[in-house]
Amino acid sequence: MNKASTARVTLDPENWDEFRSLAHQMIDDTVDYLQNVSSRPAWRPMPAEVRNSFSEPVPHSGVGAAAAYADFRERILPYPNGSIHPRFWGWVQGTGTPLAMMAEMLASAMNPHMAGFNQAPALVEKQVVRWVAELMGYPADASGLLVSGGTMANILGLAVARHARCGFDIRQDGLQGAGKRPKLLVYGSSETHTWVFKGLEFMGLGRAAFRSVPVNVDYTINLALLGEMLQRDKEAGHLPICIIGTAGTVNTGATDDLESLAAIAREHNTWFHVDGAFGAWLRISEKLKSLVAGMEQADSIGLDLHKWVYLPFECACVLVRDAELHRAAFASTVSYLAMADRGVMAGGIPFANLGIDLTRNFKALKVWMQFKAHGIGHIARVIEQNVDDVQYLVDYIRKSKEMELLAPAPLNIACFRYIRSGMPDDALDRLNNEILLRIQEQGIATPSGTTVDGKFAIRVANTNHRSRREDFDALLEAVIRFGREVEMK
Template sequence: MTDTSHEEPTPQVSLDPDDWDAFRAQAQRMLDAAIDRMQASRQGRVWTELPAEIKDTLKAPLPREGWGTDDVIGRMEALLPYGAGNTNPRFFGWVHGSGTPSNILAEMAASSMNANVGGRDHGAIYVEKQVIRWCRELFAFPETASGIVVSGTSMATIIAIKVARDARLDFASRKAGVCGHGLVGYTSTEAHSCVARAFDLVGLGTDALRRIPANDRLEIDMDALKAAIAQDRAAGLTPFVVVGTAGTVNVGAIDPLDQLADLAKDENLWFHIDGAFGALGVLSERVRGRLTGIRRADSLAFDFHKWMHVNYDAGFALIRDEVLHRAAFTDRPDYLKAKDRGLAGGNPWPVEYGPELSRGFRALKVWAQLAEFGTDRLGQMITRNCDQAAYLGEQVASTPGLELLAPVALNICCFRHVVDGLPGPVLDAMNDEIVIQLQEQGIAAPSTTQLHGRTAIRVNITNHRTARKDLDILLREIVRIAASPEVAAVREAARPA
């Protein structure tokens, strides 16, 4: 009699391909399409709206039966021309890094490992530990510092503010919350909104964040900051953190970091720096002298996917005191207990330094970028972007009909098109339309912002592919579009009755 006790009741089916050779050919097709797309980054339109027919296919109902590999690859290939455009050298909107072809390979390797980097003892953990050591060295933090790779500066800021909050309250807040403690913090009106979001998410509320006015260089006003701290202390509140910015989102201004460090020491405040893109200026000979205060911070948040050009997404939280950092997050229930040996080793685990247990292998693409190019070459790209922004500012100043709205502090140039005699609201509407026309025509993709109550064309240069000729094209096209019927129609519609 045949023993069938170990046979599957139904034929065994997995999610692996039935034909690995066929899958290999399909994967090569997808890889070729991805590389072709990045190789063509300098060509064609910057941004193209996703066609209606593709939008319609993305409204399909949940499939009960799979569409198959060939079908899915075809649909992914169809998406490739319709990204945000930030791989193109004339993408100037917001602060988006441009990525590198090599990072495609790192993403492939990480995907094939499918590692959960929340903990345990495996290769991905050691790669992240090396990235942490490299970041300590990069920013001259002590060996006692700790860090964690996260999605971006927004998450890194949440981690840093939580550590600052818990440390001030001797970690009782982890169980008892923060009600009744009157904690308040300070940052500039030019700071990124992620700082206020962090105050919200760690239970302090955005009203606990004092937004200090900026000076004429759009840096935090130190006298106003000191006055606000004194006023809060007199009111019986507890100042606990001051947040400086290394590269403000609007114009790239750098707060006086060393002065903030001195103030934080005198006032017993945690000193956090939002260095989303500007902190990596330490790689540039042109910029690093203005960033010496970073090494004095208690915590630093920044992104690899901006000025280091790591493919999205990858950010970092760097905390000066590992003991405080771990105390703010560590929680090892029985099923996550540490072991000295085996797969449950590798202690301490990354989950003890942030809120996520399930974490992808982001550190590999960061490691690969630093390992392949080195800090000198990456720094050269940063220096070139700053030189290009300065060049753009000079060209704006010498071009009739254009007006510079802020000093070029780093890699961002803000200006607008002006026509004598037109009121502010009309000029605002015109400049907004110019930016939309640039985007819709596929020429370039700057963004807009408000400076001193006026709409600015904001040109951020965080792209290793950008050349001066791209800036020349931008200005030429702005002048052309400003004289177009589309902008004339907006101007007439915006005129006061």
Template sequence: MNSNQPYETLDPEDWEKMRALAHQMVNDAIDYLESVSDRPVWQRVPTEIAQTFHAALPEKPSDPSEIYQEFLTNIFPYPMGNIHPRFWAWYMGNGTVMGALADLMASTMNSNMGGGNHSAAMVETQVTNWMKQVVEFPDDSSGLLVSGGSMANLVGITVARNVVAGFDVRKHGVQAIDKKLTVYASTEVHSSNQKAVELLGLGHDCFRKIGVCDDYTINLEQLNNAITEDTRLGCQPICVIASSGTVNTGAIDDLNRIADICSQHNIWFHVDGAIGATAMLSETVKPYLSGIERADSIAMDLHKWMHIPFEAGCVLVRDAKAHRDTFSLVPEYLEPATRGIASGPYWFSEYGLQLSRSFRALKIWMTIKEHGTEKLGRMISRNVEQAQYLGTLIEKSVHLQLIAPIGLDIVCYRYNPGAMEQEGLNKLNREILVELQEQGIAAPSYTTLNGVYCIRVAIANHRSRFEDFDVLAAETIRIGQSITN
């Protein structure tokens, strides 16, 4: 080793200069959020800026202030837009200021959440216990924070497969299956569930998609008949996936009736609650979620209607032993101890795929502590009211048409000037949607229901005001008329 060479570290060379930069970054972040409604919902990244992201891998250091200035110029002005009050695309929450600051503190601590005895692990345990209370799950059930609903669904369905398959799947693998293991959900189920079924080696041919009723909830008669017929043919039904809020229309399946069917056939009851499970906090919505507490597993997305900054999902499993048995693998280097850092009572690595996990629990913990569940529930109830308000605007307009019943907070509509064929209407509404986005007015998304292209408004937004929906309705008509005239 060359003793004349200065000792290197990745810490700042000038702590005071870094402190000043950090203060500027926090101030800029607060200003950015405070003034979000003054900016367009979305704007395209200019070509000349997009080209800067093709620069070669940096080999030499750069000044932190210069790096931050590049961020302010090339990145900060061009977000997806989901923090804006008129962002209603796909299904995303806005985040919270406290949650963003919590991410800073979590990254500062830089705790690995695989397990161990430290405060961050205790925070995650408390947060998962809080989620059990939200959906009225038993205290002795298990929970795990994950990246989002997709991973939560994968974990829940994996436990279902291993428990109900009838043999040791971990030892013998799916190659040992002597009959088809079948899983059931409506045609409206989120695609992450099909991905999970395929990744688990069951194959999408064994993923039975059941038809829906006029309100887009699963047809229970068809579901029961499909399970009965598969059993008669020698298949082994293992799981029904219910949706507490479908992604297209927000429909809530009849959870109590599905629980009864699963009990009757002795199969696993999983609820994809990525959209609606947290609505148990809303006195308006909670009655429609009756039966969720009977599930064997529940997937929750806390970065949706609880507005935790990305990523924040949760999976709950009623049978904690089954959950642990599905994932636990403890080599010597991960054995828990009775003393020291490795003495933690709950090793999260034994309940999911990841050993390296970020301290995402802190932003959930801080946000809930700051606002309380009653206020979070009121935000949910207000979004439901806003969906009904938008529906009223649509029904009163001679130019707008409601395409599906309003489920939870999702409104599907289109502009219809009359005297146009379906294909022409679909093309027209595609263009209206893009214009709404490109003009920075609003950011809905779209779906197609029974061949009808819809502008889809998913109102999981704590910043939206009722007047924002007046703007959406009026601008939809203005843009539609400007295209057709």
């Protein structure tokens, strides 16, 4: 055998003791960072020199781990969007937990390939999916997959719906058959999250395949209009493939009448998918579960675990009641991935056959650890606390003469604005936008903005396990202070 002419190279540390001490330092710093999060501003704008510094040339030779870490601490760590802060209530995000952060580190250390394989991590994912299915009221033989986020979970549910309800094989039909095919249609309220448009484009159906059903005054889907639309479309020869119900809409937290949607889907022989990105988790609370009654009848559910289970991004789950249909929508067999009876490939690659990704990470570990360590009962109490705190905010706004609610706030989301008597809506829009930006830019808190019924609203969406009552008081105080202060031209 020839002697190697050059030294072997690897990316492992040259000096493990040095690496160990740097790693300990990273963990110490990070635990401090999390423990002291409330002492920092909710958000801080990046100085121009930091912003401009991200135009470095490709680092062809390395600076070493310690220098890269020092650079991270200086230029990256201080400038996140702030989702871990106790006063972050923008959009619908999530806060992460210290334990799940460590679970991510452990999962990365193992770095198992999660297409499937004969390994304990695959059993962990199967177990976690079974837990989630059980919590959502699904049968034990239902199927599911952990994915990146609610968008992907919902799109996968929709793809299974298309596969299940098409009535013909789009692949064999080919272009020649296109003229003969009925138009495939998907129904959901006008408050349905934009994932549906991405999904329809991705699936080649186009966004025009979405039938947007008007909502009632409480922002839930209008069932009578849905029924009429279905009837009309069927009479025109179109094929309704899916009705989407939302448990907790992104804008106002409204939950459609899921029991009735399930019945309508049965009547029209169409798939019923629930987008439960955050609202699905109401089901683990005895106090709140009645709000999502009927969800368990859905053919598929998309839900996040990085919103209301508070896991670090990214983590979500798609559940499909009929396991065979789920597999049939995505599975394929190729020789280089053939299943074996023994060895590493025993059991095959079940997860790769349930979604888009072949190479997947071990996100199941953080779910498993979070569930085991904290228990579902504790997570349910935090969810209830999120809803209670927003109801506290809502009560305050209702009693105030200087603020008004712009939409019903049944859950953990409130849309409101500061008002000055006699000021027209367009000026109030500008005033409230300015109030919102000052609150964000001064690092007081991070609510977001939206438009409700044509009016600009300051919006609080609470999926934050760190917020305390005084954080909401600070927000209210700031809204009123800036509301009085801001001069309008």
